[in-house]
Amino acid sequence: MTALRIDGKAFAANVRTQVAEHVTRLKADHDITPGLAVVLVGEDPASQVYVRSKGKQTVEVGMKSFEHKLDRDTTEADLLALIDRLNNDPAVHGILIQLPLPSHIDSDLVINAIDPAKDVDGFHISNVGLLGTGQKSMVPCTPLGCLMLLRDHFGSLSGKSAVVIGRSNIVGKPMAQLLLGDSCTVTIAHSRTADLPAVVRQADIVVAAVGRPEMVTGDWIKPGAVVVDVGINRIEAPEKGLTEDGKAKTRLVGDCDYASCAEVAGAITPVPGGVGPMTIACLLANTVTACCRANGLAEPQGLTA
Numbered sequence: 001m002t003a004l005r006i007d008g009k010a011f012a013a014n015v016r017t018q019v020a021e022h023v024t025r026l027k028a029d030h031d032i033t034p035g036l037a038v039v040l041v042g043e044d045p046a047s048q049v050y051v052r053s054k055g056k057q058t059v060e061v062g063m064k065s066f067e068h069k070l071d072r073d074t075t076e077a078d079l080l081a082l083i084d085r086l087n088n089d090p091a092v093h094g095i096l097i098q099l100p101l102p103s104h105i106d107s108d109l110v111i112n113a114i115d116p117a118k119d120v121d122g123f124h125i126s127n128v129g130l131l132g133t134g135q136k137s138m139v140p141c142t143p144l145g146c147l148m149l150l151r152d153h154f155g156s157l158s159g160k161s162a163v164v165i166g167r168s169n170i171v172g173k174p175m176a177q178l179l180l181g182d183s184c185t186v187t188i189a190h191s192r193t194a195d196l197p198a199v200v201r202q203a204d205i206v207v208a209a210v211g212r213p214e215m216v217t218g219d220w221i222k223p224g225a226v227v228v229d230v231g232i233n234r235i236e237a238p239e240k241g242l243t244e245d246g247k248a249k250t251r252l253v254g255d256c257d258y259a260s261c262a263e264v265a266g267a268i269t270p271v272p273g274g275v276g277p278m279t280i281a282c283l284l285a286n287t288v289t290a291c292c293r294a295n296g297l298a299e300p301q302g303l304t305a
């Protein structure tokens with residue numbers, strides 16, 4: 001079998017189009033422009049790239065982007081004061097603190113200082129609790145993106161057996177909650193799971209969020225299963241030659257070995273071009289959802305869990 005390649009890039013473009021249409025209606029009918037504030041502390045190069053990309057895409061869908069770039073030495077108190085200002089700013093409907101934060105800042109404290117209604121990352125303890133109890137919440141962007149891709153593929157997920165590999169607060173746990181919410185039978189696997197390949201082989205749906213390059217191989221996959229690869233890992237690619245300073249060039253790979261998994265799976269997301277583009281698209285979707293909720297307006301359909 002050669003698996004269907006799930007095109008997350010195209011799906012994300014479609015989500016952005018839907019967001020842009022909703023933003024246009026909000027402006028025309030209510031004179032409201034959704035606004036997203038992104039806060040970056042420090043100069044981590046990968047974080048800078050993400051923040052730039054978030055800002056660009058926010059503007060492209062017609063929303064306002066507020067970027068706050070703070071020095072690495074910013075104190076926790078100063079960051080909390082900024083969050084307080086953003087919480088009280090009516091032009092800001094979504095607040096995202098780019099993680100990781102420098103080690104002198106308590107990330108949990110900072111995230112829990114965000115107004116839960118503006119917590120478009122869905123990491124605030126209130127949103128975690130709401131999601132866990134099946135109530136309306138802000139849903140973390142990466143798992144939401146995976147859920148959208150799976151719903152689009154299957155229609156209904158009810159009764160499917162799902163294995164989520166990884167139990168992080170940002171991907172694994174909320175992913176499992178979302179699949180449970182769609183009536184899957186869910187197993188959460190992690191580094192202490194016994195005989196992981198045998199556990200994965202039971203699944204109709206495999207979501208890999210591990211951070212280990214190409215760990216999941218085709219012999220772990222039940223024939224016809226759908227594989228969602230969340231992993232983003234940079235590995236050396238000697239076949240691409242050397243950089244100007246003599247180092248091996250690199251390439252991105254997921255947590256799944258695409259070639260062998262694609263021989264057995266029914267469908268699979270590639271890396272890059274699978275889950276990755278969905279994450280920012282869902283951030284924009286969450287911002288427009290937050291804006292509608294804040295103003296007591298109808299939410300866009302199909303853009304949240």
Ligand code: NDP
Pocket residue numbers: 142165166167168169170171172189190191192193196209210211212230231232233275276279
């Ligand atoms: P974390 O490091 O927080 O969590 C990794 C999880 O994988 C842990 O629960 C860990 O188990 C588990 N794990 C580690 N090694 C093994 C193993 N050998 N067997 C089974 N389980 C294992 O990572 P994140 O959840 O933050 O991210 C996971 C991956 O997803 C990364 O590659 C990251 O870059 C990517 N990512 C991609 C995003 C996107 O937009 N596409 C967004 C966010 C993340 P334990 O708890 O026991 O240690």
